[in-house]
Amino acid sequence: MAKKDDMLRLDSQLCFSIYACSREIIGLYRPLLDDLGITYPQYLVLLVLWEQKECTVKELGNRLYLDSGTLTPMLKRMENNGLVKRFRSQQDERVVLISLTKKGESLKERAYCIPEEFLAKSGFTLAEMKEMLVRLQSLRKQMNA
Amino acid sequence: MAKKDDMLRLDSQLCFSIYACSREIIGLYRPLLDDLGITYPQYLVLLVLWEQKECTVKELGNRLYLDSGTLTPMLKRMENNGLVKRFRSQQDERVVLISLTKKGESLKERAYCIPEEFLAKSGFTLAEMKEMLVRLQSLRKQMNA
DNA sequence: TGTAAATATATTGTTAACAATTTAATTGCA
């Protein structure tokens, strides 16, 4: 049963390596994000809004793979911290639109250093980084098929 | 500023790809783990215990990169579900030892299919899987340096 | 030996992830 047992060894599990890596990266980002007064998932929301200024909760969920059960309370916290505004669409009252405040907008300038810092600490070249990105995206596509 | 802005695009962020992948894999595992009556982090605890039968909370934390703030309540839940036993070491009363119950032990047999299922769904060959594993481990090592 | 430092776990409080359900608005179609 040694071979069978090998499959169940913690250190041979890709899933664990990805899970641990994710948490480690978030830990690396934490002091930087603390300076901006945001958390990692909030940073992801801002990334989307820095790209497109305004979007619906639904669209945010599609980009980040999160549902309203996660997003609604998080967006309320961000609203309380003055980062975003929330309001119902006039055309369709079911839809909630999220847009940046001046404060949320202004954080972008201070965020450029974050991916740079990560690239530096990762020890990867930009090419290796992209290679990895492609593999992970194909993994995700596969799993959805 | 287009190039600078590119760095902040959600889809060019390796960190997001890893974070999203991690959650997606856990989602893939969920129905299988539901059958066993455990969650993903609990599965990781069992992986360690299937390897070595008994260990301390400290050792579990070292393997899984989790602290007592996460482990203590989780291990209590696992104890309530009859999966593990918890008891203080006789030699050092600070230390809490975790060991498997018959029930926890017996789940191993039903868990072999989980990494197999993942390998199948990932669309990766075993070699590609290992390649990826190595890269992620080196990324983790780098970040800790 | 006695006490300060170190160590292991537990506790408290905040944020997040997600299933399941609810509420409200819109759409489709008999």
Place this chain on the structure above:
DNA sequence: TGCAATTAAATTGTTAACAATATATTTACA
């Protein structure tokens, strides 16, 4: 037109991650 099905968010409840702190035990060494 009117009502059933669909859709978008919000709500509720459970588990987890983690910072900060507390408690209890052990170790080190003055």
